[in-house]
Amino acid sequence: MTAPLTPDQLADVVAGVSDPEIEVGLRDLGVLRSVSRADGRVQVHLAPTRLACPAQGEIARRVRSALAEAAPDEDIDIVWERGAWQPTAVTANGRQALRDGGYRVAGSTPRCPYCGGDDVARAGSFGGAVCKVPFDCRGCGSPFDVIGTAGCHALLPYPTDRPGRSG
Numbered sequence: 162m163t164a165p166l167t168p169d170q171l172a173d174v175v176a177g178v179s180d181p182e183i184e185v186g187l188r189d190l191g192v193l194r195s196v197s198r199a200d201g202r203v204q205v206h207l208a209p210t211r212l213a214c215p216a217q218g219e220i221a222r223r224v225r226s227a228l229a230e231a232a233p234d235e236d237i238d239i240v241w242e243r244g245a246w247q248p249t250a251v252t253a254n255g256r257q258a259l260r261d262g263g264y265r266v267a268g269s270t271p272r273c274p275y276c277g278g279d280d281v282a283r284a285g286s287f288g289g290a291v292c293k294v295p296f297d298c299r300g301c302g303s304p305f306d307v308i309g310t311a312g313c314h315a316l317l318p319y320p321t322d323r324p325g326r327s328g
């Protein structure tokens with residue numbers, strides 16, 4: 162018999178699960194909040210980046226499946242902490258992976274993930290998913306998506322730290 166995995170070890174398993182739309186681990190994405198034990202059950206606390214996104218169900222399925230493999234004897238509860246996700250919870254690794262994937266995390270001035278330019282324009286209200294907003298870079302012509310804005314206004318006030326611009 163092997164000892165049951167500690168919450169830290171279980172958290173590492175969950176951290177290895179990636180978002181179905183973006184190849185970023187849930188810890189790097191800031192989605193994984195904590196793993197704890199309560200009444201003999203394992204509780205995985207997750208903060209959804211998007212309200213009402215169908216990806217949430219897929220994330221839960223992936224987390225359960227990863228844990229079922231790593232800790233088959235455990236009863237798993239997935240607890241969604243709505244409103245808990247913050248762009249600041251995305252790790253440096255996560256930001257890099259998002260940039261590599263052509264995404265930009267809300268919470269600062271939208272900047273082109275390809276050339277770093279800030280001469281960007283919203284290309285529409287909604288992207289492919291509920292909380293993705295398409296932008297176009299006028300500098301290099303690349304389209305990219307900003308996640309965690311439209312549809313997530315309830316969680317994420319649009320960035321207020323934009324430098325003021327005259328003209």
Ligand SMILES: [Zn+2]
Pocket residue numbers: 273274275276277278298299300301302303
């Ligand atoms: Zn660009």
